[in-house]
Amino acid sequence: MQGRGSLSARPILIAIIGFGKIAHDQHVPAIRDNASFQLVATVDPGEACLPDVPHFPTIEDLLGSDCEVDAIAICTPPQIRQRIAQTAIMAGKHVLLEKPPCATLAEIAALEQSAQDHAISLFTAWHSRFAAGVAPAKAWLADKQIRSVKIDWREDVRVWHPGQTWIWDAGGFGVFDPGINALSIATEILPRPLLLRRGALQFPANCDAPVSGQIELEDSGGMPVALNLDFLQTGPQTWDIAVETDGGTLILQQGGAVMHTPEGTHHGEDCEYPAIYRHFADAIRQGRCDVDIAPLRLVADAFLRCRFERVEPFYE
Amino acid sequence: MQGRGSLSARPILIAIIGFGKIAHDQHVPAIRDNASFQLVATVDPGEACLPDVPHFPTIEDLLGSDCEVDAIAICTPPQIRQRIAQTAIMAGKHVLLEKPPCATLAEIAALEQSAQDHAISLFTAWHSRFAAGVAPAKAWLADKQIRSVKIDWREDVRVWHPGQTWIWDAGGFGVFDPGINALSIATEILPRPLLLRRGALQFPANCDAPVSGQIELEDSGGMPVALNLDFLQTGPQTWDIAVETDGGTLILQQGGAVMHTPEGTHHGEDCEYPAIYRHFADAIRQGRCDVDIAPLRLVADAFLRCRFERVEPFYE
Structure with missing residues (x-):
């Protein structure tokens, strides 16, 4: 070279x-x-x-x-x-x-x-962190008092992951495959570290990964964060994060692409992967690593800390 | 103060x-x-x-x-x-x-x-790291080529954890409550980091924590480590780590208290908690933290990466 x-x-x-x-x-x-x-x-x-x-x-x-x-x-x-x-x-x-x-x-x-x-x-490369609304959301929240966060990430696995059988194997993450995107955004826009306190995960009887989950987190100051994950959502699909603050409610929709605040709506172009490669080129030319484990750590914590429930088998 | x-x-x-x-x-x-x-x-x-x-x-x-x-x-x-x-x-x-x-x-x-x-x-405070055979085992292994490791940690939960119902709740770790002691020793005496590759955990139908597990790890050089955990062992109890090397086999028994090598057997007094408090006093007086997450990280990795199996309910 x-x-x-x-x-x-x-x-x-x-x-x-x-x-x-x-x-x-x-x-x-x-x-x-x-x-x-x-x-x-x-x-x-x-x-x-x-x-x-x-x-x-x-x-x-x-x-x-x-x-x-x-x-x-x-x-x-x-x-x-x-x-x-x-x-x-x-x-x-x-x-x-x-x-x-x-x-x-x-x-x-x-x-x-x-x-x-x-x-x-x-x-x-946490691609959802580069969604168009994420940086504006982080900036908008920076001077607010955050009261609570509600994350709803519900999609139809049959539409978005056809034939991806590995997703249901041990280590395939199941509904956390999309859910980790929500956690990558939450850990980016919220100012304090998130702790997972309790929750439940539902495993189909024929799968080694969860199909849904209801998880309670809080930040290190005690601010509550509710995470609801579902991989069997038909009809409208939901990838939303709602943040209640002393300055009103911020809602990130469409996986971080659209931001609503009391001041209005921010739309941006889909720019996740172009931004990822600009970032990677910068890291290489500056000779630095950019490793963040926080979203993966929260998923591991969910497996470690949640109740497990067996539910009906999943067939694609 | x-x-x-x-x-x-x-x-x-x-x-x-x-x-x-x-x-x-x-x-x-x-x-x-x-x-x-x-x-x-x-x-x-x-x-x-x-x-x-x-x-x-x-x-x-x-x-x-x-x-x-x-x-x-x-x-x-x-x-x-x-x-x-x-x-x-x-x-x-x-x-x-x-x-x-x-x-x-x-x-x-x-x-x-x-x-x-x-x-x-x-x-x-990983107390098993202070068992009498652990420091001698680490020293004995330092100049050996390690070929494989086999960890057997099998005890009777009814004898050792009477009434500890929290151990079966989510976050209570189940058989990893003793098993993490084995991992705390292994991560202390082995020279390279351990990676968890695959395995299976058995959860009683009425519990949110595993009662047994069979786990394959390897170190970052590919050296295999087999971990077998059982919380329903009656009769003789087993807390053994066997390390095959180019200089013969080292066996740590009784949770690290006794070390066997080709050169003989090393017995020491039970000194785990006295050593923990000497170490804590030193840390306080030297103004330093001593935080090691490696054993807990491997337990989280086990929950994240292993297959889950439902087995018959556990009643104390």
Whole structure:
């Protein structure tokens, strides 16, 4: 890589590993629209993904080839991310991790240590934090007294995750796959750390991950946060966060894309993945890591602290 | 407190909060045998615990009294530790947390931040790390190549935890209440971080915590670690860690008290709680925190990553 010159003077050569729906729909266009990156390879056990991009079945095949690469975006199911990321870090590649960054907290802790040891940039990409309403919401809340928060994240898994059987396996997170997006926004816009106090999770009788949950959190000052998750919502879909304050109610809707306050409504363009890749390029060029485990830690805390209920089996 | 002079020149005035079996059997004798401490109060919603020690129903009652206190040892069930510890820290008291330190990872992270903000000593007391064989085992392993580890932690909950119904509630940890002791030893004696890869947990139909588990971990170099937990072991009880190395097999038995190696057997006196209080006194006098979340993080990872199985109800 050094033979090709500094990364500040040329595009960052990037490969995508795990070529499912999110890679195709979001990562490829965001990379292709960003002059800081050049997409040089895809890696997936399936067939070649893009007609004009070299393809490899495994990361070992990529690293053993003469395809030059500076950075890796990992979009596989979470259960196998840590091994791939560890291999990439050991080879000196910068790493972007789709959310959730790993299947466990020890895995992401080990990767962070390894990234520091090898002086590479590791980025936990919480895409919902880049939704158009999130930064304005954080700014609006900064001078308010927050009284309570209500998070409703209810979607139809059959519509949004067709064929993604891994989501129901142990380590697949179930309804926390979307729910962790809500937690990534809440931990970004609220000023104090969130603690999970109690709750209940419902597991279908044939699944190792929950289909719904009702969770009570509070911030370190005792401010209550209610989290309601449902993966079987038909009809209108709901990805809302409502924050009651001394200055009125803020509502983030559509997964953070739209913000309502007493002063009016803020709409923005869908900018999550373009913003993620601008952020990743900055982290690489500044030689820093950007690892935040707070959303994943709250999901682990939910599994650790909630009651478990068995409910009827789920069939797609 | 400052009016009473520096803590280096007088005993540390300590209160015990949560006066159950472990407080009575271990904390009281260890404090009374240590000249660095003076036991000045007990706190528990039940009746007075010790005839010659002032008693308070809540920490607020203690802090509102004229009983002077420098430090608090928290021995309550884990579900309520964080609120009590936070109250103690805000009042400038040093805090010892029995294991597990909190019911969730966000709780212990918030306490650690708060302890740093208030410049108090917070100590996560993993008592099994102070068992007589643990330090010798760590030293013996230091120059060996480790090939595999097998942990068997099987005890009879009816014998060791009579009446402790909280252990079966959400956040009570079930078989991880003893199992976290094994993890606290393993993370102490093994040189590399442990990652939890897969496993299964069995939950009794009437409980919110597991009664047994079979878990596969590996260290960051791929060395396999098998963890077998059972809370219904009758007959001989087993708290063993066997480590296969290029220099033969090391076996820690009796919860870390006895070490067998090819060179012989190392027996030591039961010294866990006396060592904990020596360590706590040092931390206070040196003005430092000693917080390690690794064992709790692995338990959270187990809940997050393992399959769940319902088994027959548990009745004490």
